[in-house]
Amino acid sequence: MRRIFFLLIISMTTLAGAAFLYILDDAKKDRVNDLTNTAKVIESYYELSFHQWELSLLSLGNRFVEIDDPQERLDYANRAIEVYENELLAFGLSNPQGQVITFTGRLVNDSLPNLRRSKKTRRSFESALKNKGLTLGECYYFDNVSDWILPIRVPIREENGEIVAVNTSAIDYSRMMDELGQFVAGTDYQIHLINNEFNTTQILYPMDKEKYDGILGADDLTYTKLDTLGVEGDAFVISAIHPFSQDDVICASILIDNVDHSLIVSIQKSALIYEVLNRFKFVFIVYLLLAIASVLLYKYLKRNLERSIITLRTERANLKSIIESTSDLIGLFDRNRKLVEFNRAFRISAKLTDDMTLRKGMDILEEIKYKEKLEQFTELFDRALNGDKFQVEIVYPGPKGELFFKATYNPVYSGDQVVGVTFFAEDITEIRNYQKQLEELNAELENKVQERTKELKAKNKELKVGYEKLQSTQQQLIRAEKMASLGILSAGIGHEINNPLNFIKHGAIALRERLEADNHADELNPYFHAIEEGVRRASQIVHGLSHFSRAGDAMDESCDIHDIIQNTLTLLRSRLRDKEIEVKTKFNAERKIIVGNEGKLHQVFTNIIANAEQAIEETGKIKISTKNIEDTIRIKIKDTGVGMNKKEIDQMTDPFFTTKEPGEGTGLGLFITQMIIDEHGGSLDVKSKKREGTTFIITLKCT
Incomplete structure (x- = not known):
């Protein structure tokens, strides 16, 4: 065990040294990758942003060129500023000679600058004349907005390529600095945007405002290259000397093609050393802790080896007891x-x-x-x-x-x-036996459910048929009751109106005879004519109403279609007159008689002509014509109303179908009309198109 301990210490020391070398190399790779990725992200963002600005400013510039009035151009410029608030600080247009002809905040041409005459604007303006797309100008302090700006110029060309104007606008420089701060939040990166054409600084982040004059636009900008650290696609990383601070830096460079600028993201090289030391500090602490732990572990293992053997035997006995239970x-x-x-x-x-x-x-x-x-x-x-x-x-x-x-x-x-x-x-034998019994019970239950379901389906079918018959009968009873009530009411009204009309008529005759005896009749004749005409018209309305309200279902009455249509028009005259609807009739010279029910036929033509009047929104025409064809008469009623589509034509005779607003129609008129025509052995055809009007064609058999 002692030999193992010494080998462990030697191995940990070797690993610590290798870890230092690995951390150094890994930190360098991480920094190179992070610088490269940061540069690519910022480059992609601004390449897309500049492309979007180019499209927007080109569109706005083309609109400017079309506007001749200076004040209108200025108003359009100010509206553009409002649309792109917090992005555009200024917006304007110059001619190809550099003279600004419209600029936000100014209108008088004599007071507007010439971009060729200012050192701040001359180079970028002349570059814009040569370029086909967007050109970034050199940053400068703009008094009108009291801030630093980045000019953007987009040439406006004719189809033949000739430049007719240059859109010259400005982006808030501080806004771009805030954007860059979000890209590199939490790091010590410096971001440098260089104009490759002029070799000048466009953007330097971070940078104090008081340093702008000395750095922005400075010529002969050069990073002194020391070593290439990595290349990935269009981006490359070098160790170099910063041209302003003269610090040793690691920087990633990438080209923004569409504006001919280089984007450089850099960090001081000393930051890499600090990072390596910070990483290795953790390894060194771990190394010391592992060394101390190894010593303690050696003593602990030596003391507890025998105890572990005893514990293992006990656990084996416990495991045996568990599996036996x-x-x-x-x-x-x-x-x-x-x-x-x-x-x-x-x-x-x-x-x-x-x-x-x-x-x-x-x-x-x-x-x-x-x-x-x-x-x-x-x-x-x-x-x-x-x-x-x-x-x-x-x-x-x-x-x-x-x-x-x-x-x-x-x-x-x-x-x-x-x-x-x-x-x-x-x-699981007992469980399977229970499952088998349950399956047998389920099968038996399913058979009973299927049998009962068949019985219920048959009953439901019978109930559905009965319900449909009941609905149909109910609707017919409602319609019959309504029509009967309407007929009784109309007949009563006609009778009641006829009596006072007779009083008026006979009173006028007696008064006229009295005045003739006194030789005063001639001067009052116009008034008598007016009274007689009013009585005549009221009599016609009552006569038509009496025909419409005739009670009974007898189908053996002699019906003159021309009289029925005239009576209907008399009843609907006021509605047609209110909308200024012109009614034209063209009846066949030979009258033909229909055997049927005169009251129901009045209802047919009243429904169709009333629908025609409602379909005409303001003014229009209704044409009614009749034609005798062998033993039939064909009645054509054509209006100039809103018309119907095919779906509405197919559904128009369905009960309760209506195209009117809720509360304006019941959807029963054409349903009843079709039912009456069928009852008379006739036919109803409809031709209609949206916004082209509707034509109803009724064909009835004659005696």
Whole structure:
């Protein structure tokens, strides 16, 4: 044990030295990878951002070019600032000669600067004239917003490529610094964006504002290269001297192609040494702790070795007691299927089923009584010896019938090698017998349920048919009752109105005769004509109402279709007049008589013409024509209303189907209309399209 202890100390010391070298190399790799990944993430972000700015500013610039009025351009610029709040600080447009023609906050052209004349803007503006896409200008302090800005210029070109204007806008520099701070939060990274064309600094993070004048836009920017540490795709990492601080740094560089800028992410090289020491400090502490622990462990193991042996023997005895206490069968076999260990339940079961006396070292398969099970057990043992852990159900012959066992086979490992198999078996014979009885009861119950279900389905079918008949009868009774009540009411109203009309008519005649005797009739004739015309019209309405409300279901009345249509129009005249609906009639010269029910036919034409009036939203036309075809008369009613689609046409005669708003229709009008036409042996056809009106064609047989 002492020799092992000294070998352990030497091994730990060697491992500590190797760990230091590994930590140094790993820290360098981690820093290189992190710098590279950080540079790639920032480059991807700004490459996408600059591309989005290019698309947005190109679209806005094209809109600017289309606007001639300076004030309108300025308003459009200010609206763009509002849309891109917290991003754009300024927005404007210059001509190809550099003269700014619109800029946020200014309108008078004479007061706007020329980008070619300012040192801050000249180089980037001339570069924008040469480039096809977005150009980043050099950062400078912008008085109008009292902050540092990053100019963005996008040339606006004609289809032939000629530049007609340059969109010149500005991004908040402090906003970009905040973004960069989020990318490298918690690190000491410095981020440097360099304009490759001018070799000047565009962005340097972190940096105090008072240092901007001396650094931003500085020419001849150079990182003194010392060593290349790693290359991954477009990014590479070098050990270099920082051009401003002159510190030894590790930096990752990557090119932002679409704006010809280099992005450099750097950290002081001393940070790498501190990181290695911090990591190794943990290893050194672990080394000391392990050394102390090894000494203590050596003493502890030496003192407790004998005690552990005693404990192991006790635990083995306890384990033997546990496996003997269960009623499940437990056995342990080696790779050759020799029995190593077993419990009392296994011994009793083997004696009961195979009259076999178990002993350690025996091959059970050689002494098994039921040889037809030999192949099954051999296959299960081989499967477990191949490393498979599984559970199966085994059916085994017994002295009083079949026995059922739920058996579990587990491979026993020594390292990576299977050295044996454990066998656990639970006797589930009683459970299986109960399950069998339950299945028989379930089958019997299922048969009874199926029989009862058939009976219920038959009863449900009978009830459904009866319910449908009851619904149909109920609806017919409701309609019949409503129509009967309407007929009685209409007849009473007609009778009551006729009496006062007669009084008015006869009173007017008597008054006229009296005035004629006094020679005053001529000057009052216009008033008498008005009274007579009013009485005549009211009589027509009452006459039409009496036809519409005629009671009875007799189908042997002589019906003049032309009179019926005229009566209907008389009743609906006020509704048609209120909507300024023009009604045109074109009747066949030869009148034909229909044998049927005059009141019901009045109801047919009232429903159809009323629907036509309701389908016309404001003003429109209704055309009614009749044509005699052999022994039939065809009535065509065409409106200029909203029309119907195919689905609505198919459902229009269904009871309670309506296209009107709730409370405006019952959905029974066309249903009753179809029923009356069928009762008269006629037909109803409909042609309609949405927003093109509807045509109803009724065909009835004549006498």
